[in-house]
Amino acid sequence: MVKNRGKQNWLRHTVIIVIIAVSLFLINTLWLGSTAHKTVSVNESQPKVYITKSGDKYHNVSCGYLHSSSIPIGKNEAEKKGYTACSVCGGTASGTITISHKESKVVKGNAWNSQNIILNVVLAVFAAPMLYIFFCCIVEKKEKFESNKKSREI
Ligand SMILES: [Zn+2]
Structure with missing residues (x-):
């Protein structure tokens, strides 16, 4: 049961990281890449x-x-x-x-050249896990803070 839950967590983490990576890639390519x-x-x-x-x-x-x-x-x-x-x-x-x-x-409008795409894929692949870990740290700290507050209130 615990093992299964761990697996599910990993799946969730992976899916979120992939979503972040794809978003980063699209933002870089379509928005920033359009004024290269x-x-x-x-x-x-x-x-x-x-x-x-x-x-x-x-x-x-x-x-x-x-x-x-x-x-x-x-x-x-x-x-x-x-x-x-x-x-x-x-x-x-x-x-x-x-x-x-x-x-x-x-x-303008040269976002889809191969050099740009490769660069953005590399950037997204590296930046997505970093962003996610950073985000998780903030959430964890906040949760700890909340639980501390609760335990003090009790
Ligand atoms: Zn002369």
Whole structure:
């Protein structure tokens, strides 16, 4: 009889943990997963200037300093990398260059990608028993407190 009751308790615990795990998974996937961050490649058009292999200046396409090497680059990109305008040609841009760079974006509606699902399953499987144990501790403490109160009242 006692053994049977123990078994039933285990079944109840397992069912509750599974329910918590499934809820956690659904909350993560449908609610949090719907505003996931994703790295996307963004194309940007910038004024085109030229740099050399060794120098730290950027130049106009017709500048004499470009005789040995000339590497096209976006003006903003060049300035970001520490290049400054050439004092001879002024580093004036000619035309535009398309630069693609990576950007972190909030993407909606990609909750069901495999990476997200695996992560959420792992999270749910680990977090559910923890949450349940934590919850049980609170209930047990409360019950103890109540019974103490009762015994004192008697
Ligand atoms: Zn120059």
